[in-house]
Amino acid sequence: MEAHRLTLSLPAAPPAVTAARHKAVEAIQGWTADVGSEVVHTAALVISELVTNAVRHAGGGHISMTVRLTEAALEVDVCDSNPALPQPGLPDEHSENGRGLFLVAALADRYGAEPTPTGKRCWAQIARAIGPGGRIDVLLPLQRSRS
Numbered sequence: 001m002e003a004h005r006l007t008l009s010l011p012a013a014p015p016a017v018t019a020a021r022h023k024a025v026e027a028i029q030g031w032t033a034d035v036g037s038e039v040v041h042t043a044a045l046v047i048s049e050l051v052t053n054a055v056r057h058a059g060g061g062h063i064s065m066t067v068r069l070t071e072a073a074l075e076v077d078v079c080d081s082n083p084a085l086p087q088p089g090l091p092d093e094h095s096e097n098g099r100g101l102f103l104v105a106a107l108a109d110r111y112g113a114e115p116t117p118t119g120k121r122c123w124a125q126i127a128r129a130i131g132p133g134g135r136i137d138v139l140l141p142l143q144r145s146r147s
Contacts, residue, residue, distance in 0.1 A: 004069035012058035049100040054080040073125040081119040
C-alpha cells in the first residue's frame, strides 16, 4: 500500500483545533485510498478532541499531529510538551468540559497516551473500510510502529 501520512506542527492555541481538523480531512479525502466517509467523520471528531486537549494542557508552545493510513486503520497521534498523562474524569451535568476522552474512547477502536522525552503522545486508531466490501469484520490487535 502506498504510504499516506500528514504531519503538522501547530501553535498550542484554539485556532489549531480547526486548522488540524480541516487539514487532516482534506488530506485524507485526497489520498488515493478507499477510506469511507464514516471513517473520515470519526477521524474529524477524534482529531478535534485530541488537539483540543493538547491546546488546553500543553502550556503554550507547539503541538504536533500525525495522521497515518495503514491497511487496517487510520492512526492519529497528537504530541504536546506537558508530561502529565490525561486522566478521564466524571464530569457532572453542569460541566462545560471533561468529556473529550470519553468521546475518543467511544469513537476509536484503540486509543492511549504515553510519555515522550519532551512531553506526551496521545493516539487513537480508527478501523478503516477495506475495498468495496466495507468495514473490517474483526479488528485484530494492531502493532504500533515506532517512527
